[in-house]
Amino acid sequence: MGGFVDTALRFPVVVLTFALVVVIGFWLLVLFGASDVDAVGEVDALGLGGVPATVALSLTIAFAWFGSLVVTVMLEGLDPTLVVVGGIVGLAIAVVVGLLITRLLLIPLRRVLPDAPAASRHDFVGLVCVVRTGRVDRDFGQAEVTAADGSSAIVQVRQAGDDPLPAGRTAVIYDYDTDGEFFWIAPVDLDSTRE
CATH class of the missing domain: 2.40.50.140 (Nucleic acid-binding proteins)
Known part of the structure; x- marks a missing residue:
């Protein structure tokens, strides 16, 4: 377990580790009723609309974090300069892949989540x-x-x-x-x- 924590706190994954901790904290607050899933509204950019922003951003951060974790493990033991350059490129790729995977997952998720309240x-x-x-x-x-x-x-x-x-x-x-x-x-x- 110590190796996992050490890896999660190394560059480039550490950039998204703190964002993932915020996401986990938010969902714990939702679980205990201290916050609302739709607290932020919706994100209409990048094809993430149709679901609460908290869901779209949480999925994006989780997938990007996992991708950057893979990049961090792949860069282990390399020259520090290569780690920095590779980490920046790998982090950017991980975020883009996270967005793409989230967009694909939101297609069926939009059908399951209720629409906005009906007009009255x-x-x-x-x-x-x-x-x-x-x-x-x-x-x-x-x-x-x-x-x-x-x-x-x-x-x-x-x-x-x-x-x-x-x-x-x-x-x-x-x-x-x-x-x-x-x-x-x-x-x-x-x-x-x-x-």
């Missing part, structure tokens, strides 16, 4: 809309609202005031009525809010 009508609450029907009152009306992702939708709306809102009027959605399946809106003057 409650996501529109707090957004600005534009009245699209001739009027909006307590019993009738539609408005166009633009979601955070840029898509727009025509939704059923009502307003509690006595004066109907005309077409083209800007309003803010402040509640969703699940029984009636419509949104409650209130008129808003965007020009006065910018001053």
Whole structure:
């Protein structure tokens, strides 16, 4: 066991040994409920998207660490200059191979992991809309609202005031009525809010 620890603390593997210790520590925290797997979000670069960043980075670090361990063993007993040069090249190759293996493993893993939470009508609450029907009152009306992702939708709306809102009027959605399946809106003057 001592030989393994000595090897893990030699160049070039030592560079990734500390990263691997952080990864193991993180997963222990997840195991004991002190952290969340999705604590960092997602990494969309290098083809690692579709899974939590912690999973993608953990796999990459683990595979790169193993590859650099192999490089360290292969460089054992060589001239120190060759160890440094070979270690730098071997470390770079180990990281690239780690990324490639992780990308291959993520293909089936993406199918197993759940997608992001489904969109909800409650996501529109707090957004600005534009009245699209001739009027909006307590019993009738539609408005166009633009979601955070840029898509727009025509939704059923009502307003509690006595004066109907005309077409083209800007309003803010402040509640969703699940029984009636419509949104409650209130008129808003965007020009006065910018001053």
